[in-house]
Amino acid sequence: MSPTIAILAPGAMGSAVARRLSDHGARVLTSLRGRSEATLKRAADAGMVGAEDDAIAAADIILSIVPPGEAVALAERLAALIVKRDKKPVVVDCNAVNVDTVLRIEEIIGSAQAPFVDAGIIGFPPQRGGKSPAFYMAGEHAKDVTVLRDLGLDVRIVEGPVGAASALKMAYAGINKGLAGLGSAMVLAATKAGAADALRAELALSQPAMLAKLEVALPDMIPKAYRWVAEMREISGFLGPDHPASQIYEGFARWFEHLAEDAKGEGADTELLRAFAAKGGKKG
Amino acid sequence: MSPTIAILAPGAMGSAVARRLSDHGARVLTSLRGRSEATLKRAADAGMVGAEDDAIAAADIILSIVPPGEAVALAERLAALIVKRDKKPVVVDCNAVNVDTVLRIEEIIGSAQAPFVDAGIIGFPPQRGGKSPAFYMAGEHAKDVTVLRDLGLDVRIVEGPVGAASALKMAYAGINKGLAGLGSAMVLAATKAGAADALRAELALSQPAMLAKLEVALPDMIPKAYRWVAEMREISGFLGPDHPASQIYEGFARWFEHLAEDAKGEGADTELLRAFAAKGGKKG
Numbered sequence: 001m002s003p004t005i006a007i008l009a010p011g012a013m014g015s016a017v018a019r020r021l022s023d024h025g026a027r028v029l030t031s032l033r034g035r036s037e038a039t040l041k042r043a044a045d046a047g048m049v050g051a052e053d054d055a056i057a058a059a060d061i062i063l064s065i066v067p068p069g070e071a072v073a074l075a076e077r078l079a080a081l082i083v084k085r086d087k088k089p090v091v092v093d094c095n096a097v098n099v100d101t102v103l104r105i106e107e108i109i110g111s112a113q114a115p116f117v118d119a120g121i122i123g124f125p126p127q128r129g130g131k132s133p134a135f136y137m138a139g140e141h142a143k144d145v146t147v148l149r150d151l152g153l154d155v156r157i158v159e160g161p162v163g164a165a166s167a168l169k170m171a172y173a174g175i176n177k178g179l180a181g182l183g184s185a186m187v188l189a190a191t192k193a194g195a196a197d198a199l200r201a202e203l204a205l206s207q208p209a210m211l212a213k214l215e216v217a218l219p220d221m222i223p224k225a226y227r228w229v230a231e232m233r234e235i236s237g238f239l240g241p242d243h244p245a246s247q248i249y250e251g252f253a254r255w256f257e258h259l260a261e262d263a264k265g266e267g268a269d270t271e272l273l274r275a276f277a278a279k280g281g282k283k284g
Numbered sequence: 285m286s287p288t289i290a291i292l293a294p295g296a297m298g299s300a301v302a303r304r305l306s307d308h309g310a311r312v313l314t315s316l317r318g319r320s321e322a323t324l325k326r327a328a329d330a331g332m333v334g335a336e337d338d339a340i341a342a343a344d345i346i347l348s349i350v351p352p353g354e355a356v357a358l359a360e361r362l363a364a365l366i367v368k369r370d371k372k373p374v375v376v377d378c379n380a381v382n383v384d385t386v387l388r389i390e391e392i393i394g395s396a397q398a399p400f401v402d403a404g405i406i407g408f409p410p411q412r413g414g415k416s417p418a419f420y421m422a423g424e425h426a427k428d429v430t431v432l433r434d435l436g437l438d439v440r441i442v443e444g445p446v447g448a449a450s451a452l453k454m455a456y457a458g459i460n461k462g463l464a465g466l467g468s469a470m471v472l473a474a475t476k477a478g479a480a481d482a483l484r485a486e487l488a489l490s491q492p493a494m495l496a497k498l499e500v501a502l503p504d505m506i507p508k509a510y511r512w513v514a515e516m517r518e519i520s521g522f523l524g525p526d527h528p529a530s531q532i533y534e535g536f537a538r539w540f541e542h543l544a545e546d547a548k549g550e551g552a553d554t555e556l557l558r559a560f561a562a563k564g565g566k567k568g
Contacts, residue, residue, distance in 0.1 A: 164482065165479070170470075170474075171483050174466060174473075175467055175487075176491070178470070182459060182529075183459055189522060190455035194447075195422075195444060195449070198443075198444070199455050202452065206418075209497070210463075210497075214459075248536060249535075250531060252532060254531055255531075258528035
């Protein structure tokens with residue numbers, strides 16, 4: 001019999017994962033109490049079934065997929081539900097949280113005697129017929145959820161303790177989103193100093209792969225910058241407050257905050273970034 | 285007749301450029317008063333001729349190639365020499381300084397009524413028989429030094445005012461050295477959390493060009509980190525103290541400071557970086 005999976009919450013990633021699982025025959029529950037009409041519709045479209053807390057706690061696997069700032073509160077809510085039950089679901093934290101946070105979540109879930117898996121998602125929400133993002137899983141119970149492979153998810157075991165999958169997610173995001181951060185800062189500064197064309201020409205000659213990456217990464221970043229602010233702060237926390245590199249990621253948080261505000265407002269800076277990226281397309 | 289070029293100072297870049305110019309028939313002067321035995325030897329090996337200040341001020345072109353922190357003081361020294369002369373040399377500031385600094389240097393050289401060129405060097409010191417780094421030149425007098433092309437330098441004119449070449453240099457360094465900075469921070473943090481192999485595997489799958497770049501950039505960065513501290517502060521100054529991204533580059537300065545100290549001391553962190561980079565080589 002196909003397992004019952006609960007996914008909290010039915011956001012963009014959570015509902016796309018639910019769609020993939022339900023397409024593969026899983027029963028996917030979620031919590032819909034107090035959610036907006038738009039969320040109810042998105043959940044229904046994804047084949048998710050609204051369920052009360054007791055039913056969610058009775059699932060075989062619970063996937064926590066929420067914004068980083070909500071991960072601990074959701075774990076506390078789940079632990080309170082699970083602690084009363086004899087049969088415990090495996091709880092998988094899939095959030096972009098730092099290692100300290102995921103260890104705290106492991107402790108919270110452990111207090112309800114439920115098995116816990118540390119997961120990190122790398123890639124975009126799965127589209128119907130498209131490929132799954134990578135679900136990196138770490139901790140001794142990671143092998144207990146490999147059934148998700150049969151349900152269409154790209155599950156990859158990280159050999160390492162709880163925290164290793166979140167560390168991987170932080171490091172990967174820290175490299176890729178960090179590059180978008182410093183690339184946007186430098187492209188803008190060069191543009192304002194009249195050196196954009198020269199920068200483009202030099203990159204095309206000496207670093208063509210870097211130029212190609214920036215041409216994709218800069219416009220892709222603009223609508224996501226507001227979400228990346230919190231993720232950059234998680235990465236700063238991943239390094240730790242006294243770490244000599246944590247200031248870099250505090251700086252990225254501030255920079256993405258500026259770009260997000262610019263994009264919402266007059267868009268002067270984001271327009272210059274789009275212009276730099278678009279020049280590559282014109283050649284082709 | 286081949287022009288007389290003065291290069292201050294005969295450091296690693298300055299002497300390599302001198303070697304290239306003297307190999308092409310230029311007479312290359314430098315100032316050797318009070319310099320170490322090692323510097324005297326390096327200058328002689330590069331075909332440089334030690335000269336008094338008056339002779340240096342009589343050169344056709346003066347190239348300023350010094351650490352960023354010394355650029356303004358050298359400009360003041362040159363201006364004091366040049367102001368007394370009827371025939372003025374073209375003064376080219378080739379240093380990794382920010383736009384404000386190069387505008388200040390332009391003013392200093394202008395006070396001696398000498399033509400001024402803003403230049404930025406991108407690439408490694410030229411080796412005998414090897415290619416020249418790119419010498420980007422900006423400002424109305426950039427065309428006055430294109431004779432350097434006939435002397436073996438890769439001179440490229442940036443269409444833009446004084447400051448555009450330095451802006452290009454800052455932006456290019458800010459992207460490349462910044463990537464080495466965040467790559468090293470994230471690789472180290474992932475390694476310490478037991479996720480280095482997973483990070484390498486994910487990069488190999490989804491970002492092979494990025495992995496290849498990090499494998500070269502991380503070990504290359506280690507012996508240079510101490511020099512990059514000041515350059516990161518120049519880039520922060522290039523953005524300006526109130527710029528929302530300047531904190532990123534203050535963070536890089538602090539991080540490179542840490543790596544430079546680590547490399548001089550026990551080398552625990554730099555060893556982990558070398559180990560990550562070396563794993564790629566083992567496959568080939």
